[in-house]
Amino acid sequence: MHTAAIDPLALRDPGQREATLMAALPAQVRAAQGLPAYAERLAGVDARGISSRAALAQLPVTRKHELLARQQAARDAAGTAGAAGSGGAADPFGGFSAIGWRALRAQRSAQRVFQSPGPIYEPEGRGSDYWRSARALQAAGFEAGDLVHNSFSYHLTPGAWIMESGAQALGCSVFPGGTGNTEIQLQAMQHLQPDAYTGTPSFLRILLEKAAEAGLTLPHLKKALVSGEAFPPSLRDWLAERGVHAYQAYATAECGVIAYETPPRAGLVLDEGVIVEIVRPGTDEPLPEGEVGEVVVTTLNPDYPMLRLGTGDLSAVLPGICPSGRTNTRIRGWLGRADQTAKVRGMFVHPGQVAAVARRHPELGRVRLVVAGEMASDTMTLQVECAAPPEGLADAVAASVRDLTKLRAQVDIVAPGSLPNDGKLIEDARSYR
Numbered sequence: 197m198h199t200a201a202i203d204p205l206a207l208r209d210p211g212q213r214e215a216t217l218m219a220a221l222p223a224q225v226r227a228a229q230g231l232p233a234y235a236e237r238l239a240g241v242d243a244r245g246i247s248s249r250a251a252l253a254q255l256p257v258t259r260k261h262e263l264l265a266r267q268q269a270a271r272d273a274a275g276t277a278g279a280a281g282s283g284g285a286a287d288p289f290g291g292f293s294a295i296g297w298r299a300l301r302a303q304r305s306a307q308r309v310f311q312s313p314g315p316i317y318e319p320e321g322r323g324s325d326y327w328r329s330a331r332a333l334q335a336a337g338f339e340a341g342d343l344v345h346n347s348f349s350y351h352l353t354p355g356a357w358i359m360e361s362g363a364q365a366l367g368c369s370v371f372p373g374g375t376g377n378t379e380i381q382l383q384a385m386q387h388l389q390p391d392a393y394t395g396t397p398s399f400l401r402i403l404l405e406k407a408a409e410a411g412l413t414l415p416h417l418k419k420a421l422v423s424g425e426a427f428p429p430s431l432r433d434w435l436a437e438r439g440v441h442a443y444q445a446y447a448t449a450e451c452g453v454i455a456y457e458t459p460p461r462a463g464l465v466l467d468e469g470v471i472v473e474i475v476r477p478g479t480d481e482p483l484p485e486g487e488v489g490e491v492v493v494t495t496l497n498p499d500y501p502m503l504r505l506g507t508g509d510l511s512a513v514l515p516g517i518c519p520s521g522r523t524n525t526r527i528r529g530w531l532g533r534a535d536q537t538a539k540v541r542g543m544f545v546h547p548g549q550v551a552a553v554a555r556r557h558p559e560l561g562r563v564r565l566v567v568a569g570e571m572a573s574d575t576m577t578l579q580v581e582c583a584a585p586p587e588g589l590a591d592a593v594a595a596s597v598r599d600l601t602k603l604r605a606q607v608d609i610v611a612p613g614s615l616p617n618d619g620k621l622i623e624d625a626r627s628y629r
Contacts (some may be wrong), residue, residue, distance in 0.1 A: 203331050205468045206522040213524065217471055220496050221246050225255075228501040231267055232291030237297055238503075245585070247483070252504065253473065257480045259506040259537050263450070264314045266290030278554045280463065283441050288317040293597070295319050295499045310449060312355040314417040318354060318449045321499035326471050327354070329362025329421075331353055332456030332457060335465075336421040336518075340367025345385055345417075347373045347395030348424070355424060368392070375399070389416040397422040397431050397442060404438055413556075420622040421445055421456075432461075446509075446530065447500075450502050451493045454529055460519040463526035469496055472525065473504070474513055477534040477621050478547030488512045488619030490534035500527065508534050536622035538567050540574045545601050547621040553578070559586070560593075560613040565605065568625045576605035576624040581612045 205213075212490045226243035228234035229550040237256055245251055267290035273287030287293075287300060288309070296302030296319065308320040314406065320326060344363045348355035350372055360370050371388060373381045373395070382403060393400055400420055407414055420435070420442035441456040446464055454472065457465035466472050468620040472480045483489040493508045497504045510531040519522050537546050545565065554563045561581030569575045578597055582589065590607040597605040 201334070202521060203468070205333065206331065207463070207522060210517075210523050212466070213495070214292045214599050216425070217496070218247050218249070219384065221252060221471075222497055224494075224498070224501055225503065227294070227498045228426060228503055229429045231294060231501070232287070234501070234503065236291075244573070248420055249471075251410045251471070252471070252494065253480070255476060255480075257318050257504045257506045258502070260314075260450075263290060263292065264316050266292070267314075267317060267521060270317050288358075288492065288502075289319060291318045292502075293322050293500050300439055306499075310357075312354075313366045314447050316449070320354060320357065321494075321497075323360050325365035326446070327358040327361055327451045328467050329358050330365040331362075331449070332445040333362050333366055333421050333465060334444075334454050334524075335360070335367075335390075335456050335458045336445075336461075337419040337441070338363065338368055338421065342366075342386060343392040344366045344368045344392045345373050345381070345390040346370050346398050347375060347381065349375045349376075354369045355447075358447055358452060359423075363394070369553055378402060380412065381433035382412060385414055389414070391416050391418060392556070393417060393420040393422075393440070393442075395422065396424045397427045397435070397444075398425060400435065400440070400442065401431060402542070403437070404440070411536075415439075419443075420454060421539075424448055434614060439491055444529070444585075446527075448493075448507055450500070450504075450505055451495050451507075452497075454491070454493055454507075455529075457529075458518055458520040458554070462519055465518050465520075465522045465526050466524045466525065470494065472498075472527070474511065474527075475506070476551050477510070477536065477619055479551045481551070485513045486617070487522065488528075488531055488617050490619070503617055506594075510534050512617075512619075518545050531619060534619065536620060536624075538622050540567055540601075540603055543601065543603055543609070543621065545576075545603065550578070550602045550621040552600050553593065554580075556596045557593055558590070561612050564615050564620060564623060565597075566625055574626065576603060577608055578605045579608045579610055580613060581615055582609050583612050585609050 222243045225246045270286045295304045295306040306319040307322045310318045350356040423445045443455045447453045453467050455466045473492040474489040475492050477490045491507045511527040514526040550565050564579045566577045593607045
């Protein structure tokens with residue numbers, strides 16, 4: 197285990213951290229309300245009152261499909277205006293960004309603009325360690341003077357720049373390997389002997405396998421920070437057997453680094469620049485510690501002020517603080533996707549509808565809609581936990597399902613604790629043969 201220095205912010209008293217984050221919220225909300233998207237979404241909200249988690253939870257969650265929809269609407273509107281001869285540049289960020297360039301009459305100039313699948317466009321502002329990745333790299337053992345082989349893509353998306361900016365902030369040198377061209381990248385690694393790697397864990401495995409096949413050795417490569425895909429313990433151990441100790445970071449193009457792994461490997465520690473909630477999938481409702489739900493992130497970034505962004509990823513809060521001494525909240529890591537929408541008999545059923553059924557019947561615990569059968573002959577069964585079901589509960593719940601989804605479902609009442617704590621509200625168990 198390495199002994200790299202820990203950022204003092206990560207060692208703060210938890211109460212002090214929480215007070216600092218909550219004190220910064222009103223200004224962030226007020227800045228966001230100056231942007232077209234949030235002016236609509238937060239109309240009537242008094243920013244001065246958003247200074248606690250309870251108050252923050254009253255704001256709507258913005259999900260990625262809504263970012264895409266607003267950006268697409270802006271493009272469509274600009275196209276219509278252009279066809280009519282009235283001109284005008286589309287806002288590629290859908291009214292969520294305070295930075296851009298001259299044609300957008302932006303408040304400040306962006307350093308880069310990225311395109312993620314969708315397409316969703318994201319801005320990058322100016323400043324050292326803009327995406328806050330240095331803290332995660334430091335936890336993985338990266339130090340000033342290291343040469344980092346960066347195999348995230350430098351094309352369209354921000355992954356490579358997220359890692360490069362943090363590495364440079366630490367005083368590292370960076371080789372911009374990018375993706376693909378395995379033989380050329382291996383040649384560069386053989387010549388340059390990098391100390392560290394950033395990229396996906398699967399590509400790191402490919403590089404090491406190809407090196408072994410070619411009889412090449414990479415004796416200096418001892419550490420890695422990986423992201424962008426699942427990092428199972430089996431792959432972590434495989435890399436360690438070959439001398440590379442890899443840790444994972446959880447980041448998105450909208451929020452930068454959200455959480456990162458530390459040497460004890462006891463979950464992921466939240467970054468100091470974000471506020472994270474775990475909410476019931478398909479809703480805006482925060483869940484208690486330990487419950488699996490959707491990761492919702494608020495960033496303290498005036499350039500691109502994400503307020504309660506629903507990432508679509510599932511995780512859960514772990515109790516206690518990290519054995520490394522870092523005092524921020526820990527999450528379990530990536531546990532799957534929160535979007536469990538299923539099409540049943542020609543109708544879409546959303547997690548939010550299942551959650552709405554549960555809200556109508558407060559005596560219920562966890563609920564889970566199981567879609568079974570074969571396509572075109574689907575069956576729906578809503579499993580609900582209830583300790584002491586009143587007479588007629590199953591019929592009442594079935595009526596709520598019918599009312600909210602326009603579909604019929606059987607209702608099975610099960611004992612509390614029977615359903616798994618995995619964040620799933622909809623399980624698609626159909627046969628697709």
